[in-house]
Amino acid sequence: MCGIAGFIGNGDFxxxxxxxxxxxHRGPDEEGFWKNDIKHIFFGxxxxxxxxPVDGKQPMWDNxxxxxxxxxxxxxxxxxxxxxxxxxxYVFQTSHSDTEVLLIAYKEWREHxxxxxxxxWAFAIYDVNKEEIFIxxxxxxxxxxxxxxxxxxxxxxxxxxxxxxxENISTSISKLSLQKYxxxxxxxxxxxxxxxxxxxxxxxNLFVNVKSLDFKICKYWSFCIEPVDKVPKNAESVWxxxxxxxxxxxxxxxxxxxxxxxxxxxxxVDSSAITYFSAKNACDNRVQTFSIGFVEKSFDExxxxxxxxxxxxxxxxxxVFSLANIQKNLNKIVTALDEPIGDSSLLPTYLLCxxxxxxxxxxxxxxxxxxxxxxxxxxxxxHLAEFYDTYVPGKIHAALRFFVxxxxxxxxxxxxxxxxxxxxxGLSYEKxxxxxxxxxxLEPKEIAELLxxxxxxxxxxxxxxxxxETCEQSNLIDKTLQxxxxxxxxxxxxxxxxxxxxxxxxxxxxxxxxxxxxxFIRKIPYxxxxxxxxxxxxxxKALEPILPRNILHRAKKGFGIPVGKxxxxxxxxxxxxxxxxxxxxxxxxxxxxxHDHLHGKADQRLFLWNLYLLLNGNFGPAQTTx
Numbered sequence: 001m002c003g004i005a006g007f008i009g010n011g012d013f014x015x016x017x018x019x020x021x022x023x024x025h026r027g028p029d030e031e032g033f034w035k036n037d038i039k040h041i042f043f044g045x046x047x048x049x050x051x052x053p054v055d056g057k058q059p060m061w062d063n064x065x066x067x068x069x070x071x072x073x074x075x076x077x078x079x080x081x082x083x084x085x086x087x088x089x090y091v092f093q094t095s096h097s098d099t100e101v102l103l104i105a106y107k108e109w110r111e112h113x114x115x116x117x118x119x120x121w122a123f124a125i126y127d128v129n130k131e132e133i134f135i136x137x138x139x140x141x142x143x144x145x146x147x148x149x150x151x152x153x154x155x156x157x158x159x160x161x162x163x164x165x166x167e168n169i170s171t172s173i174s175k176l177s178l179q180k181y182x183x184x185x186x187x188x189x190x191x192x193x194x195x196x197x198x199x200x201x202x203x204x205n206l207f208v209n210v211k212s213l214d215f216k217i218c219k220y221w222s223f224c225i226e227p228v229d230k231v232p233k234n235a236e237s238v239w240x241x242x243x244x245x246x247x248x249x250x251x252x253x254x255x256x257x258x259x260x261x262x263x264x265x266x267x268x269v270d271s272s273a274i275t276y277f278s279a280k281n282a283c284d285n286r287v288q289t290f291s292i293g294f295v296e297k298s299f300d301e302x303x304x305x306x307x308x309x310x311x312x313x314x315x316x317x318x319x320v321f322s323l324a325n326i327q328k329n330l331n332k333i334v335t336a337l338d339e340p341i342g343d344s345s346l347l348p349t350y351l352l353c354x355x356x357x358x359x360x361x362x363x364x365x366x367x368x369x370x371x372x373x374x375x376x377x378x379x380x381x382x383h384l385a386e387f388y389d390t391y392v393p394g395k396i397h398a399a400l401r402f403f404v405x406x407x408x409x410x411x412x413x414x415x416x417x418x419x420x421x422x423x424x425x426g427l428s429y430e431k432x433x434x435x436x437x438x439x440x441x442l443e444p445k446e447i448a449e450l451l452x453x454x455x456x457x458x459x460x461x462x463x464x465x466x467x468x469e470t471c472e473q474s475n476l477i478d479k480t481l482q483x484x485x486x487x488x489x490x491x492x493x494x495x496x497x498x499x500x501x502x503x504x505x506x507x508x509x510x511x512x513x514x515x516x517x518x519x520f521i522r523k524i525p526y527x528x529x530x531x532x533x534x535x536x537x538x539x540x541k542a543l544e545p546i547l548p549r550n551i552l553h554r555a556k557k558g559f560g561i562p563v564g565k566x567x568x569x570x571x572x573x574x575x576x577x578x579x580x581x582x583x584x585x586x587x588x589x590x591x592x593x594x595h596d597h598l599h600g601k602a603d604q605r606l607f608l609w610n611l612y613l614l615l616n617g618n619f620g621p622a623q624t625t626x
Contacts, residue, residue: 002058003046003502004070005162006124007155008133009041009213018165020044023158024504026072027063034059034068039210041126041133045070048505050259050362051078055094066128069103072158073143074509081105081116085509106134111205114220118239118253122158122200126210130312135210139221140368140513141189141202141490144498148197154202154213160192160338160619172196173583173619176508178451179460182442182610185342186491188463193339193619202490223485223518225471225478227525234391239524240542243517247542248515251277251364259361264508265289266559267304269536270366270375272312272551273543274511278364279312289314290356290363292348295322299560308551319355323546326351326561327571335618336503341496342403342441342610345407349500357506367493367511371484372521373536374477374529375556378438381423382476385434389427389445395426405602418603431476433457435483441606449589463487477526503527564605568598573607575615583614 003023005016013035020031027046034043045058051074061068075081078098085104094100098119106125111134120142125134135156145158146163150170158162164171175196188393189199200206203221207597208214232238249538251274255261262280265271278287278517289309293302302318309316326347333350356363370376392400402426412440426438437443447456458465464483471482501508511517521529528538540552566572574594579585592610596602 001037002048002072003158003162004072004124005044005155005157006042006133006152006167006457007154008039008041008208009168010039010040010168011153011155012043012149012581015166015168016042016044017167019155019157019162020046022162022165025505026158026187028505029053030057030604032058039131041210043068043124043126046089048361048507050074050257050507052094052097052099053258056097057097058099060097060099060116062100062107063091063202067103067107068126068128069099069106069123071102071121071123073098073119073123073138074098074254074507075102075117075119075121075474076250076256076509076514077116077118078102081316091511096401110134111218111220114205120509120513125536131210133210137198137200137202137204137207139203139515140223140494140518141512142498142513143495144495145200146192146197147206149213149215150196152213154208154215156206160194162338162398163197170196172621175451175453176459178583179447181340181342181453181614182447182450182607183434183440183444183460184487184491185439185606185610186493186495187339187443188487204459223482223522224471224521225482225526227473227478228523230292231525235528235536236541239528239538240544242520243538243542244546246517246520247511248275248277248280250511250517251280253363253514254509254511255281257362260288260359261362262288262290262356262360263290263366263612264356264363264365265305265308265314265368267291267306267308267551267555268301268366268371268556269540269543269547269552270512272308272541272547273317274364274366274384275312275314276307276546277511279314287312287314288359289316290352290359291316291318292352292355293318293320295320296562299323299562302549304554311548311551317355317359319351321351323561327354329564330572331616332611333503334616337613337617339495339619340610340613341492342606342613343492343500344561344609346473346500346558347561349496350503351506353501353504353506357504361505362507362509363501365508365510366512367497367499367508367510369492369536369539371481371489372512372518373539374481374526375482375535377419377556378435379477379530379535380482380533385423385427386476389431400424401428421603429457432465432468433461435468436461437479439488441604441610446593447607450585450586452586473526475526475590477530481485481526481529503505563609564597566604567594567605567608568600570613572608574611579615601623 003026005019023046029049030047043059078101082101120138122145122242124136151168153168189201205218236404263275282392294300366395426434444455467483471479526527531537578593597604
């Protein structure tokens with residue numbers, strides 16, 4: 001796992017040094033540079049040594065000096081690919097570097113190599129003969145890649161803060177991105193916080209002509225629901241056995257490492273499944289597992305993680321914090337972000353990664369299961385919401401919402417009043433934006449008031465609407481699955497785990513995002529993912545033979561923290577001096593919304609948290625632009 005940076009065009013060696021060294025946390029072990037002063041090409045790399053520490057140095061050239069690569073990620077099937085390439089006559093210079101496998105695979109298959117990869121990646125390959133740089137990001141967007149073309153310079157990097165170290169790269173806050181940030185709680189690709197800098201979306205390649213600096217972007221993959229026409233007899237048994245086998249294989253290949261490896265273990269279904277297969281494949285060694293707990297009982301999962309660790313006989317590390325520990329680390333975490341991510345579970349995730357890094361360099365996690373198997377609470381209300389939307393008149397809905405909004409505010413983790421109020425808010429809009437509105441910190445009309453500008457619903461929720469309308473299935477479950485997997489997973493969940501882990505120089509691997517599992521589950525009909533109020537139905541059926549019942553059927557808790565209560569207690573405060581200086585927000589709107597939250601009249605925890613992150617983050621110079 002590493003950090004990469006590069007540019008073509010105007011600039012000098014000092015630029016690439018600054019860009020690369022800004023990524024030291026992603027790769028603390030080594031740094032490497034390559035430049036071509038005649039063609040004005042500069043590559044930089046920071047390395048976290050995981051596979052082939054001796055020979056895997058970068059930038060790496062092939063043996064004909066016609067291809068050069070910088071790469072961030074892990075290719076889990078690199079051993080199998082290497083054997084295939086050797087059978088085709090290729091000779092490798094390294095003993096077992098997955099970086100060299102990528103390089104030689106490109107020589108054989110060019111851009112089509114990505115269809116053969118099972119892993120996570122963001123890489124750039126300079127093809128001397130074609131005078132082209134080929135850049136690629138993995139299918140679901142586990143590894144980040146930002147790019148920009150400004151002032152005669154095409155530049156790219158693993159993080160925004162690296163990119164803007166180049167003297168030719170300027171930044172201005174995009175008002176549309178701000179709208180989307182408050183609408184989603186994240187900024188969806190291809191947009192970034194800045195108007196002139198973009199994310200390469202997951203499942204996309206980018207080609208840059210070295211001479212002209214012309215570039216083009218091509219999509220090579222996207223998650224698409226395509227259920228099979230014929231369901232086998234005893235489907236739960238047949239598909240359950242296949243899913244167990246796929247999970248076993250996904251964990252096996254993700255345990256390939258030349259450095260110590262462990263597993264995140266909360267005691268929930270997803271992490272327990274990964275731990276089971278890790279222990280099964282660890283031979284004579286006991287697996288190390290990691291969790292954190294909290295002194296405050298309503299936020300603590302220690303008893304569940306400790307129980308699961310005993311079941312699987314792991315060497316378990318559980319560090320118990322007080323919520324005050326999170327506050328002590330808050331400023332360090334927030335100012336280290338290169339873009340605001342409004343998911344407050346970033347904070348405990350950071351602490352978990354920090355504790356895990358004390359013992360291992362690589363950890364396996366359960367990310368992706370909720371998105372693929374319909375694990376979130378909104379799936380439970382979809383059919384009821386559709387019934388409500390069909391039969392409840394608008395006037396009655398408005399009155400009911402007014403009444404429910406008067407319920408006392410609770411700041412408990414995922415409280416009932418929070419869920420009911422959010423559900424009714426979403427139902428104030430058309431179906432195709434339900435999922436987005438349920439996530440958002442403000443409604444569209446509130447965003448317009450906050451930023452004192454017109455907000456176009458179609459433009460604001462363009463990405464969510466696109467996922468809804470391009471899903472070929474007509475049912476609400478599949479449309480929602482496609483929203484969560486293509487949009488929420490990439491831009492929120494995976495961005496969160498990447499930043500939290502890389503700030504601690506820890507590599508996190510996600511077996512549920514194995515392409516074989518994704519291709520398998522997207523073909524299973526939705527009735528086997530959500531059934532009669534049960535989320536993750538087929539996953540639970542698959543795991544019944546290997547997990548205890550009290551793990552399989554324990555209530556989902558999540559990694560919540562009481563930010564709403566912290567604002568009420570003035571433990572968190574909005575830095576008002578930055579509101580007009582950088583973002584030109586409506587102060588009277590902010591005063592009202594803050595007053596309502598502080599006095600228990602409304603629950604504005606999501607908005608206040610998103611605003612806090614935005615204003616306390618170190619996001620560089622800010623001049624608003626359209």
